[in-house]
Amino acid sequence: MRFRLQAFSLHLLSSATVLTLILGSLYFGWYRWPGWHLTDVTRVVLVMVCVDVVLGPTLTFIIANKNKPRRELVRDIGIIVAVQLCALIYGSVSLWNGRPLYYAFSESVLQLVQAYDIDSAEAEDGRRQNPKLAPHWYSLPRWIWAPLPQNAEESQKIVASAVAGGDDVISMPKYFKPWEEGLPSLRSQLKKVDDVAYFAKNEKQRLKDRMKAAGLPNDQVNTMPLTGRGHPLLAVFDPATLKITATFKAN
Secondary structure (H helix, E strand, O other): OHHHHHHHHHHHHHHHHHHHHHHHHHHHHHHOOOHHHHHOOHHHHHHHHHHHHHHHHHHHHHHOOOOOOHHHHHHHHHHHHHHHHHHHHHHHHHHHHOOEEEEEEEOOEEEEEEHHHOOHHHHHHHHHHOOOOOOOOOOOOEEEEOOOOOOHHHHHHHHHHHHOOOOOHHHOHHHOEEHHHHHHHHHHHOEOHHHOOOOOHHHHHHHHHHHHHOOOOOOOOOEEEEEOOOOOEEEEEOOOOOOEEEEEEOO
16 A cells, blocks of 8 residues: 555656646746636646546556566556646647737727637738737737728728638737727727626626725726636726726626
C-alpha cells in the first residue's frame, strides 16, 4: 500500500503542476474576467482536470505494485501518461484557439472576439492594412471599436454575411479602430437595464438588484450587453468618463 500511495502522490503532484502551469498561463494571459465566463470553456477544463488530475493518478494507484516487473510497470504507467498527454494537448489547443483577442464595441453591443473568429486571410489583411490593431500569436486581449466601413456597398456585404451566419465586421481586423474613437457612438447606444436586450425580465430584475447592492444607479442610461459564447454579461458605464465600472452576471 505504501508503494501505491507514493506512486499515486508523485503522479498527482506532477500532473497537477503541469496542468496548473498551463491553465494559469492561459488564464492570466487571455482568459481573465470576463473572458473565462464569456468563452464558456468549463467543459473543456473539466475534461482536462478529470483525465489529468483524477483519472491518471487513480489508475497509477490501481496498477502500482512493487512486486510487478519494472518493465511492465513502466509500460503501464507510460500508457496512462500517453492518454493524459492526449487529453492535455486536446484541451490546451482548444483553449489556445479559442483565447479572447478583442472586446469589440460594434453597433449597439459589446462582443467578445476569440482567436478562431478571425480566419488567417482576414488576420493577414489586418496586419497589412491595420497593423496597430491586427492580431498576432502573442496578442493579449484589447478593447476596440469595430464600426461598419463607410463604403455603403462594402457595409451591405458585411451585414448580409452576418445575417446569413457568415463573417461579421468584428472578425475583420482591417476595419478595427481604437476604443477611444468609438466612445461618442457608444454613448448614444447606452440603455437602461430594462431596455437592454439579451436578458429575460427576471434576469433584469436580478441585475438591477446587483447594481443597487454595488452602489450603482440602476435607473440611468448607463448599460450595454457584453456577449460571447457563454451567457451575456451586463456592462455598466460611468456616464461621465465612459469607463466600465462593473460587469454583472444575470444567472
